[in-house]
Amino acid sequence: MNDTTCARPSGRCALRALRPRGGLIGACGLLLALFLQAMLSLPLASPSYDEPYDVARGYAYARGADLRMQQEHPVLVDGLGGLMLLLMPELTPPEQVPGWDDAHLYQFSQHLMWRLGHDVDKMMFLVRFPMVLLAMLLAAMVYRWAAEMHCAAGGLLALGLLVFNPNIVAHARVFSTDLGAACFGTVALYTWWRWMRTPSAARLAAAALALGLALAAKTSNLTLLALLIAFTLLYGLEERWRWSRLVAAIAVMGGGALLVLWALYRFEFRPAPHWTGTVPVPATSYWEALAWLQEQMRLGRSAFLGGRYTDWGWWYYFLVVFLIKTPLPFLGLLALAALLHVARRTRRAPPASAVLWFYPLLYFVTSAFSTLNLGYRHILPVVPAMTLFAARVVDWPGLWRRPGRVALAVLAVWLVVGSAAIFPYHLTYFNELVGGPANGYRWLVDSNLDWGQGLKHLKRYLDAEGIDDVWLAYFGSGDPGYYGIRHRSVFEPGSGRLVAEVNRANPQPGWYAISATVLQGPYSDNPDLFDWFRRHQPTAYIGYSILMYHVEPESDPSGWLGVCYAPDVSLGESELTHLLGCTDLRVVGFDCAQAWLLPAGDEPGWYLVPASRYGPTMLSGSVLAEADVVYRQRGLRGGPAFTVYKAPGGWALDEAYLEGQAWTSPALAPTDDDPLSALSLPVDLGGELALLGFQLSTPSARPGETIEVTTAWRVEALPASLELSLFVHLVDSVQAVSVGDGLGFSAVQWSLSDVLIQRNRLTVPADLPGGRYWVEVGVYSLVSGIRHPVLQEGQSIADRVLLGAVDVTR
Numbered sequence: 001m002n003d004t005t006c007a008r009p010s011g012r013c014a015l016r017a018l019r020p021r022g023g024l025i026g027a028c029g030l031l032l033a034l035f036l037q038a039m040l041s042l043p044l045a046s047p048s049y050d051e052p053y054d055v056a057r058g059y060a061y062a063r064g065a066d067l068r069m070q071q072e073h074p075v076l077v078d079g080l081g082g083l084m085l086l087l088m089p090e091l092t093p094p095e096q097v098p099g100w101d102d103a104h105l106y107q108f109s110q111h112l113m114w115r116l117g118h119d120v121d122k123m124m125f126l127v128r129f130p131m132v133l134l135a136m137l138l139a140a141m142v143y144r145w146a147a148e149m150h151c152a153a154g155g156l157l158a159l160g161l162l163v164f165n166p167n168i169v170a171h172a173r174v175f176s177t178d179l180g181a182a183c184f185g186t187v188a189l190y191t192w193w194r195w196m197r198t199p200s201a202a203r204l205a206a207a208a209l210a211l212g213l214a215l216a217a218k219t220s221n222l223t224l225l226a227l228l229i230a231f232t233l234l235y236g237l238e239e240r241w242r243w244s245r246l247v248a249a250i251a252v253m254g255g256g257a258l259l260v261l262w263a264l265y266r267f268e269f270r271p272a273p274h275w276t277g278t279v280p281v282p283a284t285s286y287w288e289a290l291a292w293l294q295e296q297m298r299l300g301r302s303a304f305l306g307g308r309y310t311d312w313g314w315w316y317y318f319l320v321v322f323l324i325k326t327p328l329p330f331l332g333l334l335a336l337a338a339l340l341h342v343a344r345r346t347r348r349a350p351p352a353s354a355v356l357w358f359y360p361l362l363y364f365v366t367s368a369f370s371t372l373n374l375g376y377r378h379i380l381p382v383v384p385a386m387t388l389f390a391a392r393v394v395d396w397p398g399l400w401r402r403p404g405r406v407a408l409a410v411l412a413v414w415l416v417v418g419s420a421a422i423f424p425y426h427l428t429y430f431n432e433l434v435g436g437p438a439n440g441y442r443w444l445v446d447s448n449l450d451w452g453q454g455l456k457h458l459k460r461y462l463d464a465e466g467i468d469d470v471w472l473a474y475f476g477s478g479d480p481g482y483y484g485i486r487h488r489s490v491f492e493p494g495s496g497r498l499v500a501e502v503n504r505a506n507p508q509p510g511w512y513a514i515s516a517t518v519l520q521g522p523y524s525d526n527p528d529l530f531d532w533f534r535r536h537q538p539t540a541y542i543g544y545s546i547l548m549y550h551v552e553p554e555s556d557p558s559g560w561l562g563v564c565y566a567p568d569v570s571l572g573e574s575e576l577t578h579l580l581g582c583t584d585l586r587v588v589g590f591d592c593a594q595a596w597l598l599p600a601g602d603e604p605g606w607y608l609v610p611a612s613r614y615g616p617t618m619l620s621g622s623v624l625a626e627a628d629v630v631y632r633q634r635g636l637r638g639g640p641a642f643t644v645y646k647a648p649g650g651w652a653l654d655e656a657y658l659e660g661q662a663w664t665s666p667a668l669a670p671t672d673d674d675p676l677s678a679l680s681l682p683v684d685l686g687g688e689l690a691l692l693g694f695q696l697s698t699p700s701a702r703p704g705e706t707i708e709v710t711t712a713w714r715v716e717a718l719p720a721s722l723e724l725s726l727f728v729h730l731v732d733s734v735q736a737v738s739v740g741d742g743l744g745f746s747a748v749q750w751s752l753s754d755v756l757i758q759r760n761r762l763t764v765p766a767d768l769p770g771g772r773y774w775v776e777v778g779v780y781s782l783v784s785g786i787r788h789p790v791l792q793e794g795q796s797i798a799d800r801v802l803l804g805a806v807d808v809t810r
Contacts, residue, residue, distance in 0.1 A: 023152025023153070023155055030139070030160055031136060031143075031163070033163050034162075034163040034168075034172070037172075038132045039132060041173055042132065043124075043125060044424045044456060045456060045457070046452070046455035046456045046478050047113070047476075049475070049476050051124070051175045051477075052478075053105055053109050054078050054081065054127070054176060054177075055127055059085050060100075060108075061082045062082030063086065063091075063093070064094040064100075067265065067266070067285040069105050070289055071105060073219075073289065074217060074219060074286055075285075076184070076213060076217045077130075077131075077175075077177045080134075081175050085127065088118075088119075088126065091112075098111045120482060127175040128174065128175050131171070135168065137187070138162070138182060138183040138186055138384060141190055142159055142162050144190075145388055146388050146391040149388070150395055151394075153394045154391040154392070154395070157333075157390075157393070157394055158388055160415070161330050161390060164327070164419040165330060165387070166427075167326070167380065167429065168380075170426035170429070171377060171380060178381075179380065180218065182382075182383060182384055184210065185221050185224055187210045188210040188224055189359065191209075192207045192231075192253075193355065194206075196231075196232075204253060205252070208252060208255075208257050208260070209260055211228065211257035212257035212259065212261050212264075215261045216286075219286070224359075225254065225257060227355070229250055231355060232253065233250065235352060261283050261286060262282040264283075268284050268285060269281070269284070271284070272291075273288075296372060297371050300312045301372050301373075302522040303373035303374070304521075304522040305444065306320075309522055309527055309636055313370050313371040314373060321375065321379070322364075322376070324443060325431065326431065327418055327419075327429075327431055328414070328431050329415040329418075330387070330415065333393055334389065336390075336393050340395075341389075356388050357389050359385050364382075374447060375448040425543045427447075427448075427451060438544065441544075445475075445520050445522060446522070449545055450515050452475055454476075454542055454546040455478050458485060458513055459483045461542050462485065469486060469488070470487050471510060471511065471512045471513070472485070472487035473489075488501075490512075498529065504529055504530065504531070504579060505579045505580050505630060505644045506558075506579075506580045506582070506606075506630070507533075507551050509553045511551075512548070513542065514530060515545065515546050515547075516544075516547060519533060525637055527634075528633045535629065556604055556649060557604075558580075558582070558603065559604070560585055560588065560601075561580065561585045561586070561608060562599065562608070563576075563589045563590075564608060565589050569641070571640070579631075586751075588749045589746075589749070590744050592619055592620050592744070593744070594742055595745050596620065596623050596744075597745050597755070597757075598651055598755040599751065600751050602649040604647060604649040605647050606644050608643075609644075611641035611642060612641070614643065622654075623654070628645065628646045629644070629646075631643070653712060656695065657693045657695065657712040658681070658693035659693050659694075660681070662683055662691065662694070663676050663802040663804075664790060664798040664801065668731050668734065668735075668774075669732050669773060670774070679801065684791040685789070685791070686788030688719045690713065690714045691712070691713060691801060692713060693711075694712065696710075696803060696806070699804070700806060701808055702809060703765060703810060705763075706763050707761070707806060708761055709728050709760045709777070709803065711728075711757070711758050711759075711760075712756070714755050715750045715752055715756070717752070719750065721747075721781050721783065722748045724747045724779060725741055725742060726741060726743045726777060727739075727776075727777065727800075728742075728760035728762065729777075730764070731774050732771070738762040738764060738768075739762075740760040740761050744758060745758075764808055770807075770810045771808060772805050773808055775802070775805075778790070778800040787800065
């Protein structure tokens, strides 16, 4: 079933078409470029988060013939690294490493890597080197496949897209299953494709072998088993194969693949409790690892995307990851290939090469249901197929006209320069859609950017800058001390809690090195622990994965803290101290649902405002509209939600609160015939409070509506009685028809010259007749009910202040 031909450029450019020999020379050059990128950057990165665990699995498999630690991954890739460790006979035998007896993966890996005096750099070079070779094999396979479909030009284009894809280079020198899954998965697809083109027993056996290796590389490649069986059935029916031949072919391919898998598991045969109970099955550890993965999917895992968090994944996560971490030249050619594919679609059944677009499509569709949104590496297996699909643009005659050749050259230069510019930090690559790698931490973390690989980079930076003391918030399983990094951890030992010396809303002066994953906090009980740092520009980006901050001493330290009371936020004295790091603050509390305080003096300070007490219609929203947010805790995982604002020293009261004309009258609600005397602001009430100004929300209202009365006061003297309140009434000529008393700042906390903004609400009764009513305010004792006098030149002239008339209409 030969459904492809080697298309060549048409027109004058056909004379310049590459010959196979020229293509091979170019391919060798590109393969050398891949090899150099991987090998030169390989020793520069410290172990990523997962690598010590993979090293432990591989060492146990190769040296101890033990499968107990294959708790998550299949054996093939880990085993390749483990075999390389046999070149280090000085390594402690696995049975002598703590954690071996009970197969405790974390304990075993930590001792093997960091605590037994082994040469970690040598270990990492040995286990990573097979990844480089797998990357070379993958690249060679992509070139050959593309060249068979699209001649040498297509082969070189596909190879170039792969070689200068930073995501491929990044995983070409990381010891993990992801590059292995991409490599062996592509080999399986290619051998199957060749068998479908020209069926033979040898090619079928090769396809079965390759598929078995793919299954042993990563459990996600089980998708390939189902996909290739389905495509084999589809095309066998299309070619009118006999049922016996079709069933035999599927049995050989599927059965052969499973036999290869079983052989790599050393023909393990024992019960699989999660699948068969007490019934033995071949390759038990493989199926148990799959059960473990399903359990992780059921439980979900924290993920971060552009400032948002989830424990259950987003259907669009991997699509966004692909769009912002894939080079734009690649995306452009991929889009063009898709357009050409749609434009040239015919009615006949798709050829065998349809797997190149169907496999990635299927992968992205199934990934939409994944609750494990961990990173680009999880879609790495389909990148080669998309690369091959993009190479089909060479069959478009328009590409070989002058504008097309110029555009292709520009894209090639763009791709190469972008890959060279990110060296040696390929893992942290982000394209221009999000502003490049410097903005990557705002979008993605973990293995997309910060996988614990930055300790060596950090050490070089600290040495170059002469920094010998740093607060470190590191995401990874490595040991900073192994690399000679003198540091203090921001976390308590074995905990995600900050040490007492690190105050999350007011960090003490010094140097801070914070991993991007820790900064965004997807795995923390409080993802906003480092929100203060997120609001500041880093001093340096260490390999784009660790952000350096230099906190300078405050030139004008804060002297007070205003705490807004709310039922959902209750922070004790110790919690406030840990938050801000100050023990000598004047701490005042007030109910910001109805009041706001401007403390006396010229010292700057902070306000702590619960999320439930902030909004555009609240006092907090109007007073703090221009204030600087220094720390915000969103309460994402059950903690209190609040914001800390910085208030400058000598913060003046808004002029809007100093307006208004106050009055006094002997009539309760004066009419046009009653005497009415104007009062000059500020108005002295009992020598203890002065009314500075006021606002009425409306000059007219209907029954059932609410009138907001906002008043501003200044403390003139400490009160003789601490049980004080404000009365706010809507009155007619006889009585108060609506009462809205209240004071949101207890007199026990008053200090001379404090300014208080108070908001009270008056509800117009539903049965209130239409007419003119007045708003009156004043101060009174909650104990005796006695009102403070209104003083003018030291003489009492009234016991209330009239603020204005309100017309009630029905």
